[in-house]
Amino acid sequence: MDLQFTPEEIAFRDEVRDFIAAKYPAQLKGRRRGDADLTKQDYLSWHKVLAEKGWVAPSWPLEYGGQDWTSTQKYIFNNEMARAECLQLMPFGLVMVAPVIWTFGRQDQKDYFLPRIYNGEDWWCQGYSEPGAGSDLASLTTRAVRDGDHYIVNGSKTWTTMAQFADMMFCLVRTDPDVKPQKGISFLLIDMKTPGITVQPIITMDGGHEVNQIFLEDVRVPVANRVGEENEGWTYAKVLLGHERSGIAGVARSKQQIARLKALAADTSQNGVPLSEDPDFSRKIAALEIDLLALEYTDLRVLASESAGNGPGPESSILKIKGTEVQQRITELLVEAAGYYGNPYLRGMSYEGDNFPIGPEEAVGTAPEYFNMRKTSIYGGSNEIQRNIIAKAVLGL
């Protein structure tokens, strides 16, 4: 047992740090995933810098452009990215569909799609959830009927993040309705420019537009765009769901957010004293930091166990639960620190006049962020579902 970095690891850390300092796009500084004014080009600018360096997908197999980093290196890399507040890339192509393609796809699919994903040529979105299905993914009803070399797809997908930018969608469709729900599902790669696809924004309560509902009306998808066998899509999707949990705890990002919280608390006066010195508030921050520390070491233990050859186990549900709880509590405290200045609302509604600013800059947008983060305990398998998984798979209940 040992927590020390080797000299090589320290050199690696410095390399990552220097790279970010030299190459991180200037126009992205201070901006965060989900910010309303981030364009597709903003995301891609950073994507391309990373791709050029060979660091856009370090967890991929070497042959497709991955890195043979140790778990410690991955930890260092993620930490440095968060420390510098680098924009997080969207996971749909790099993290979600790519493993399915390299694991279950045909050679021509690998050859075509993986480099395009790596280089950011296609923006992907995920067509899993359907209106009314929620956590019960397997109950999906979007139908794909074979018509020669094509499937004709009809149905609807929802909660589709950043579909407004998407070139491609990976999509679960029902190809056989007469078997039990987990069977009869196929995994299709759909070009978003295909006629019959409509993307309709869903505005969330924070006023943001991150998610969409997608309507598919007689959409013709080449059979060649099916990954793997017909009716076996659920198997592939499950593998994907279990894949790449390493970022799920969000430890490095949460550390940055706590730094931001502390800065806001230090700048907020209460009876002439910084809020950071208020006994109640400082206690809450300390408790949160301790929870995050525990999460960090649990994350490291899971990472170590994975790199010792154990696949990602159901223990990673802990990372999802505790990670989102910490993230949510941070934004809760941001709102608390903002006080009255959590009230002004900045998104989607017009303002008159700009003769003076509304509250301290760090307080701006805290409430919408808090509202938005409520999603994290709902999506990706709600935290209730995660507890069911642990109960069954770990405790044998």
Add this chain to the structure above:
Amino acid sequence: MDLQFTPEEIAFRDEVRDFIAAKYPAQLKGRRRGDADLTKQDYLSWHKVLAEKGWVAPSWPLEYGGQDWTSTQKYIFNNEMARAECLQLMPFGLVMVAPVIWTFGRQDQKDYFLPRIYNGEDWWCQGYSEPGAGSDLASLTTRAVRDGDHYIVNGSKTWTTMAQFADMMFCLVRTDPDVKPQKGISFLLIDMKTPGITVQPIITMDGGHEVNQIFLEDVRVPVANRVGEENEGWTYAKVLLGHERSGIAGVARSKQQIARLKALAADTSQNGVPLSEDPDFSRKIAALEIDLLALEYTDLRVLASESAGNGPGPESSILKIKGTEVQQRITELLVEAAGYYGNPYLRGMSYEGDNFPIGPEEAVGTAPEYFNMRKTSIYGGSNEIQRNIIAKAVLGL
């Protein structure tokens, strides 16, 4: 809507206060229900003073010795009793079996038992729970087989509070094993001196002896001691379970306990400052006091609704849940306040020497009390069961 006491109510309050000051037995001062050294005679001494005054069972029907007090008067009475830290009498006779007898008993049963209960001539215990049954009361297996004018009872009862003092037990027994669990149960009144009854102490983790297991071996109980119809006992027991919830929240007692907690915190020094001025500790006390205040007004609302003719509804499960949570948290904080001096253990183990005392007097026994109070969320229908009741009966889930 009004919270003020009328002049009559204030006069009543003063009467209760004066009565306690004049008549509360001196040897009981500072002693609490469950204290290891309290004898049966100690309990009875206070019981008899109250009975003499006519106040031992104010909620009983007038004809059996009750008082036609308003809900406000009952509130005042309970408050004054708690304020003066009067010993709480055991509920088994006065609160639990008496209503069953006057509601479902024969005239001769009422004539014989009710005055004896009122005057403290019989000490009662409750034979409901059985080993292995827990919250699932209806699964009881103690058998009563008819033999002429008697039932022959065999089986075992457990968690029987203060059975070591008991003259009588009211007991649920199975008289018909061939019907579904809630059917086939009868309600018997059993003389504890009957041959075949053994009372075996159960020592709880706080070292105390409050509960017992009772073994019944060929115990002959006159059929005349059955209350109501054969096989209908569950109905009577259910009525009893729903009866007289007014004390269940324990508000008045909890107020006293908080006063005790504040005294301990004020007497405990931390860095030369009283613990009561520590920001963390004072915050916890304030939060607890507010929870208790909310409980008090919910209790009053339920009381008002009951005295407006609405029977005790499933809402009273709130009182059980919140009441026990507050009680448990108070003892948790008592242990916290005691610090190192929560460690010395005073019950059931011998001590050498008594050359100087172990810690401050108010800290003595705090840990055993905390341990003991864990029972309150388990017994009387666990807090999980109470939530099931609300879910079903109030929310219709």
Add this chain to the structure above:
Amino acid sequence: MDFSFTEEQTLLRNSVQRFIQDNYDFDSRQKIVHSDSGWNPDHWKAFAELGLLAAPFDEQYGGFSGGPVETMIVMEEFGRGLVVEPYLQTVILCGGLINMAGSEKQKSDLLPKIAGGELVLACAYAEPQGRYNLADLLTRAEKSGDGYVLNGQKAVVVGAPWADKLIVSARTSGDQRNKDGISLFIVDKAADGVSTRDYPTVDGQRASEIKFENVKLDAAALLGAEGAALPVLEAAVDAAIAGLCAEAVGCMRVLTDATVEYCKTRKQFGQPIGNFQVLQHRMVDMFMECEQSLSMTYMVNLKLDEDEAERVKAASSAKAQIGKSGRFVGQQAVQLHGGMGMTDELNVGHYFKRLTMIDSQFGNVDYHLRRFAAAS
């Protein structure tokens, strides 16, 4: 002790409920929120016609001589309807201040106008540096001839965009956080030197940042005794807290009922999700928070007239309770509604947002826990 409502009070509740049912469904509410002005002055007139704006004032000022129980009823129903019009600010807070501190002339000038719906007021008590401390004031009113000159800045003045006049707290003497030396002034929003920046708030209301630059006030602008306004302001804010608690209870009850209904109908894994015990117990906890909050709301509204320590304990304990309960109920309502709970389209998120902002209004849970502890 008595927790029952009079027949008049029940009628009042019914009439507010009917108004909301007929005029203030969620879609209508959203249209109001997204309109240019952000409120509906016709509704305000309707409130006047229903007598709501007159409820707490004495008959001699055009009122109905009601009290906190009447405004509590209105606020609870307004909470259910997510009403954005500034009842709390105009009637309870500013009306309360005028009623408590005003001269006979001020009362007979202003209260009938409030009751009649002709005068909308907002209270500019908070400042950017002051957080929840009502005495932390940099805004100053300097004596000048018979009157005063007002300079300073006020923060997040809820309802100000719709107000005709403002009640402004300012120092006439003393240092930044002194309890003495605070005075209240009634200021025309249109007066020279008053500049505002209006904006929508996250919960669908409107507020303003307000600057006062050499605003000239005559002596009659002073509300109450010079330099002695803090106790009056605290009492009025406590009354506003009592109303706000009722509003929060209204929000929480809607959310709890909606969540129970949703879980009964929403199916996953082949059954209504309300069958899952974990969700059942969560809803039971929501229900219990509603009940505890309602109890505390009754309590504070019935104790507003007690002595200061009792009133402070009542108000702060109730506010702490509804802050805590509101957070739990709001978060769980969103959680149990799943993705739908996150959308702008469904009302659930809007109640959640309102509850979140209610916690920060007039001081959050921490502030009131400390205030309660200090008064205990």
Add this chain to the structure above:
Amino acid sequence: MDFSFTEEQTLLRNSVQRFIQDNYDFDSRQKIVHSDSGWNPDHWKAFAELGLLAAPFDEQYGGFSGGPVETMIVMEEFGRGLVVEPYLQTVILCGGLINMAGSEKQKSDLLPKIAGGELVLACAYAEPQGRYNLADLLTRAEKSGDGYVLNGQKAVVVGAPWADKLIVSARTSGDQRNKDGISLFIVDKAADGVSTRDYPTVDGQRASEIKFENVKLDAAALLGAEGAALPVLEAAVDAAIAGLCAEAVGCMRVLTDATVEYCKTRKQFGQPIGNFQVLQHRMVDMFMECEQSLSMTYMVNLKLDEDEAERVKAASSAKAQIGKSGRFVGQQAVQLHGGMGMTDELNVGHYFKRLTMIDSQFGNVDYHLRRFAAAS
């Protein structure tokens, strides 16, 4: 970074596990607890034979040159067995103090005896007025000739009834809570002027209140530099905290496993209670608390050698974590065991009691949250 154990460490764990399995089942443990002396000196000898008492010390002092990971392993298994013998006090805390502060002579005199099981020590650091502040001392050692005279009283000295010698913190200068002026002394328990009152503790251990009345100490009794003991004492207590965390993890894991097993077999309403989702999620939360506590236990044991601020943050965060987790796991284990969990007969309540007392040992959650915040 590496979270794996060496083969030697795994062997060590196995041998402790085997000892407990063979000699320290719950009934045997209860017999020890209820015996007159409250411990089993034969077990202590066995610990020496197994090398447990020698684990952290250098070879030159008869040790095995292990470190915190080795004592962590021992303590976790001792936690699983609810071992009452004073390993934490003698080996980790007092052994650590001697190792850190002792002269060469003190080390070569005392450490081999500890390692060999011939010397049992207890650390008298707490005082009745001092609560968790290690510097809050009224006990004084006055210079007298070459030596000192010791006067004062120490509170709840765990393990003292079994100890041959005590390590006592006392003021050689400075006021009650000064950080400077604190010294450590090794005191024979049998010395003139030492009086003790021994008693069982609520968790089945033994402790003493100790009075020192004009106890004469020679110069050699001083451990470390005069007046400069606080940093040493803090470091040793942090190491003891690291061991205590491991013990708590052992307790929590037993309780969680036992609860899961119990709920799988215990039937109510016609099915195992482990089928109820609310209880399932409760057990998941218990499991997660165990995992988080284990993570923090690894962390603190691996960070004991870092600079003071890092060590303090590590120790205090870990202690706060296990205090919070221990309370939750203990309470829920009792709750889910129902009435049985309340009994003295079942082991569950005893683990719960031990976890409760672990929270108060070396400072509770509040104390360590504040200490962590101050060091951050």
